[in-house]
Each structure stands twice: as structure tokens, then as C-alpha cells.
Amino acid sequence: MNLLNTIRFDTYNELDVTVRTRLRKDSTTAPDFDPSARFALQLLDRLPDICARHGEPAVEFVDKGFAFRSHEPERSSTGIRWIQRTVGYEIRFLLRVMYRAATMRRTDVSPPSSILEGEWPVCSKCLLARRIWQYIGHAIVLAGIGLLIAVLIGTQISTSDHLPVPLGLALFPGWFPCGLVVATLLYQHSANLVLFRPITNHDKVWIRTHPGFADAFESDGTTSEAR
Template sequence: MVGEDLSVRVRLATESLPESEVVWGEKRRFNPTAAVRFLARRVEGLPMVCVRHGVPATGVVPATINFVQVGSVRMPRTVGLELRKWAREIIPIPPWFRLPDTSAKLRADWPACAACIARFRWLRQLAFGVLLAGPPAIVALFLAAAVGVPHGVIVSLVVLCFPGWLPVGIGISGLMLMAANTDIKVEPIDERPFVVIRAHPRFADATRSERHAD
């Protein structure tokens, strides 16, 4: 898709996502106004053509994309915005630097080729592997301290756990999960019955053909 991607309109379902699929805390923190309300939408009617590579899709990649309110625009959350969110949770920062709360959520099952599906699964498995490696490392640290292993080993285990796993490992895992979830570039969302994505020209052609067929 590099160098040849196009802007493509994809249709949104008329009904909103059910409340069970919306994180309650996100919706509760967002302060709606008369002009801006919380959106929870789902993409539908996608052709079975890989969005990134334009080849016949062998499956789908499920994705949940969050949008934050920047002025009057609901912007898709980026890695940079995510880092600001983490800073907001960890350390006191000025109000002008804080990340806006989530104002929209988009669900999609993106048609994908074998390479895209493999990338999605690899990123998720690696991220969850790093997350799950922490508790055993902490247990090993306490056991090593209890049985009196050499001081150098104890120090290595401490560094591996803190900050190796917490917060560095957890942070990297979060970024890998975000990369897996936001592989398809989505433009700001609004009240219209479609959203614009960046996609391969052959996916764009297939989308137009299905739209004309309808």
C-alpha cells in the first residue's frame, strides 16, 4: 500500500454498537455537548479484498479504534496520543497537555490477506507473551531471594522485573497491541454514515463495485 494508497469511503452500520461493547468508563468520562456526542459505530459491507495489499482476502482482522476529541474533530488515537495518556495516568501534568477523553469508538473486521493476518497474530502473541512473562519473573525474584542466591543474580532479576517488565515491558506490549489494532489508517469520524480510510486501489475499486451493485 506504500505510495499508492487512496482515500476510500466505507459504510457504517445505521445502529450504534451495543452498550456491552462500549467501555463504560470511557463513555462516562466523556462530557458530551449539544454539538458533540459519544459515537459507537461499526463498519459494514466491506468487499473480501485485503485493505492493505489489494489481493483476495483469506480472512479478517478485528479492530477497535478509539477517537479522541480535539476541538470539534474526533481524531483517531495515535501512538503519540497514547503516550500522553500514559503520562496523564502516571505523573501530574498541566491540564493543557492532557489527552482528551475518548469521544468515539469504531469496530471493524478488516478483510486481510495471509501476510496481514500473520502480522496481526504475531504482534498480539508477542505482546501477550511479554505481559505474561512478568509474574513468573517476579516469583523467581522472590524465590531467589528466599534461597539466598548470589547478590548479582538478585540484582539482575530486580532490573528484569523493575523497570524491565514494569513499566517498560508493559508499555511496549501496549504499543504492539495498538500497532496490531490500528494497521488500517482511518480519518476523523463524524455523524455521517461513512468513514474514510486509506486503502489499496484494488480495494477501492472493489468497494465502488459493491456500492454500484447495491
């Protein structure tokens, strides 16, 4: 299997597939439950044995919850608009927090998070890509541990009171915080095996899919939309 084809961004024309969802029953029994502030959704539809990302036969169904959130939840005509926590979202959120902090504006650094649960078909490409991104994240974390060991050894054998500049910069800010932020984003990316449009309704969700998945889903009478 070609590694570049596995980890590259998909270039096919995406189709939106609408699936039915519902609020998880145990999440609605809390006295302070507010579906516009935080919720847990469950997938109702049985998805075809086709990978949503690549349109290839699924090798397994992954029982997983995908996280959604929005800074000061954006309002829509239905009252909610929750965005999937992808790498792009996390980078935009981080930049917004940094900008508001630099301009002395108040910001919520931990907005409420909601979740969409279900069983999702994934193919071998998805699983391989997930392992690749995770291994790169592991390598970054382990590199930092190696730097810390090098610093400890250097301070023991060095006659100088200062660390070498390259080693110091590699440790800070190279590994901490920059490297750890990158590793966190890679772990986040590896977890998003399925991509979604923003949630605006508790009764349905739009999955961003490969045309092959949309065709298989339409065979059950469901309509998909080109984007």
C-alpha cells in the same frame, strides 16, 4: 511467506476510500446521548473481498469494532474530530499526559471513547502479523512472570538483604512499567487491522487503503482519493 514483508510498515501510496456509516440506533436512545461526546457508528457499505491494508484477496471478514477517541475532542467544521486509537496515537497521548503531569496541569487521563463497527476483509498477511505482535506481547508478559519467580527464588536462597541490581532493574522499571506498556501497545497494534482517517462526520468515514482495495471499491462506483 517472508516474515519481514509481513510485519514491515506499508510503503505503497495510500488511497482514501469513503464508506457510508450511521449512528447505531441503540446508542442514540440514551437520555444523555451527545453525538459530539461519544457515539457508536455502524458500517453500511459492503466491502469488496480485498484486504484494505495489503490489497490481496481476503481470507475472511472480521466482525470488529475499532476504537476512536480524542483528548478533549477536537472541534472541526462539523463539530467533531475523533482519531483512531493506533499505537502512534496512544504514544502521543501518553507523552501528553506525562508532560501535563510534570508541568502540574490538569488532564483527563480517560477521555471518552467511540467505536466504529463493521465487517472488514483481511488477508493472510494481516492475520499472521496480528499473531506475531500478539506473541511478542505474550513473551513480554511471560518474561515478567519469570522475573518475579526469579526474585522469589533469589530472596529465599540469598544471604543478602538486597536483590542483585541487574535483576532489580530488569523487574523495575524494566518490566514494570516499561515492558507492560510496550506489551499493551503491541496488543493495540495487532488489533488495528484497518486504518482510518479522523472521523469528522457520522455519515461517512475514510479508510486508508491499498490501491488494490480502492480499485475494487471503485468498481461499484465509489471514488477514492490519493493522499
